[in-house]
Amino acid sequence: QQQVKQSPQSLIVQKGGISIINCAYENTAFDYFPWYQQFPGKGPALLIAIRPDVSEKKEGRFTISFNKSAKQFSLHIMDSQPGDSATYFCAVDTGTASKLTFGTGTRLQVTL
Amino acid sequence: EAGVVQSPRYKIIEKKQPVAFWCNPISGHNTLYWYLQNLGQGPELLIRYENEEAVDDSQLPKDRFSAERLKGVDSTLKIQPAELGDSAVYLCASSLVSSPYNEQFFGPGTRLTVL
Numbered sequence: 001q002q003q004v005k006q007s008p009q010s011l012i013v014q015k016g017g018i019s020i021i022n023c024a025y026e027n028t029a030f031d032y033f034p035w036y037q038q039f040p041g042k043g044p045a046l047l048i049a050i051r052p053d054v055s056e057k058k059e060g061r062f063t064i065s066f067n068k069s070a071k072q073f074s075l076h077i078m079d080s081q082p083g084d085s086a087t088y089f090c091a092v093d094t095g096t097a098s099k100l101t102f103g104t105g106t107r108l109q110v111t112l
Numbered sequence: 113e114a115g116v117v118q119s120p121r122y123k124i125i126e127k128k129q130p131v132a133f134w135c136n137p138i139s140g141h142n143t144l145y146w147y148l149q150n151l152g153q154g155p156e157l158l159i160r161y162e163n164e165e166a167v168d169d170s171q172l173p174k175d176r177f178s179a180e181r182l183k184g185v186d187s188t189l190k191i192q193p194a195e196l197g198d199s200a201v202y203l204c205a206s207s208l209v210s211s212p213y214n215e216q217f218f219g220p221g222t223r224l225t226v227l
Contacts (some may be wrong), residue, residue, distance in 0.1 A: 006154075032213055043116070043203050043218025044155065051213075089154045099168060100216065102154025 003027065004092050006103030013110050019077040021106045023090035026071065030092040033066065035075045036102070038087045044102075047088070048075070080110045114138070116219035118204050124225045130192035133222045137185070137206030144181055145216060146189050147203040155203055155218075161187065191224075199226045 004025045013019045023033075034049035050057045050064040050073065057064045063076040077084055090103040117136040125131050137144050142163050147155035158177065160168040163184035172179065176195070181187040191198055201221040207214045 041220065043205070043220050045218065046215045049213075091154070098160070099157055100155075102156070105152065105154050 002104075003101040004090060004103045006090050006106060008106060009104070010107040011109070013077075013080045013108065015080065015082060015110055015112050017080050017110075019080045019084065019108055019110070020074055021088050021090070021108070022072060022074045023092075023103050024070075024072045025092050027092070027094075028071070029094045032093040033064065033073050034091050034093075034100070035062075035064065036089045036091060038089065038105075044089060077108075080108075082110045082112060084108060085110050116204055116206055116217055118202075118219040118222055120222055121220065122223050122225075124227065125194055127196055127226050128193040130190065131194050131224060132188055132190045133202050133204075133224075135187045135189070135204030135219060137187070137204070138217055141206035141208050141217070142184065143207045143209065143214075144187050145205040145207075146179060146187070147205065147218075149201040149203055149221065151200070158189070194224075194226045196226050199224055 004023055006023045031052050035047045036044035037047045038044040048059050048062045050066050052068050055066050061078045066073045087105045087107050089105050091100045093100050119134050144161040146158040148158055149155045159172045159179050161181045179189045201223050203218050203221045205216040205218045207216045
């Protein structure tokens, strides 16, 4: 059973637009929700993360929105830039397991 | 500060041959992870070490995969014998303490092709 479901699989956004990627989970024990960014030929790198005690976290152009009741969280990239073109993975974890489970990824392409 | 180092970056082998991957974590990081990433998928944890101890190897196919982390620093992941389905990217990551709230730093991975 897939622990976290990510959508869309791919996304094309114009420069300056807003990119939105969604993830949904089932296990209410998860309490850590990071987003990772991966460029071709590189390993994933932590972009931004949120704990369930807040509904939103913003770092620069990147925002995580968290809906605990719906068991969903999303990544918003404001003013998307061509340099943001990469694959984005959401992930979930619990404080006791220390075991990141990744979504299937969203390939983002930002066009000029 | 140097990141996680992995070698080789690419490896092509015939099926049934053995293969080994090496990882040097960030200095001072006591937790080391090996992940498998299939094409178009997210990384999947194979094994997690805290210092020299493998604290979670539940996802490691132990019939053909083995790993070690001698002296709690470098680590080696081995496959013997390799199968066609093992073709993937093998990622190593490290973190400062074994906590989900500590950032995991990933290496560039080793891309394995089994022919």
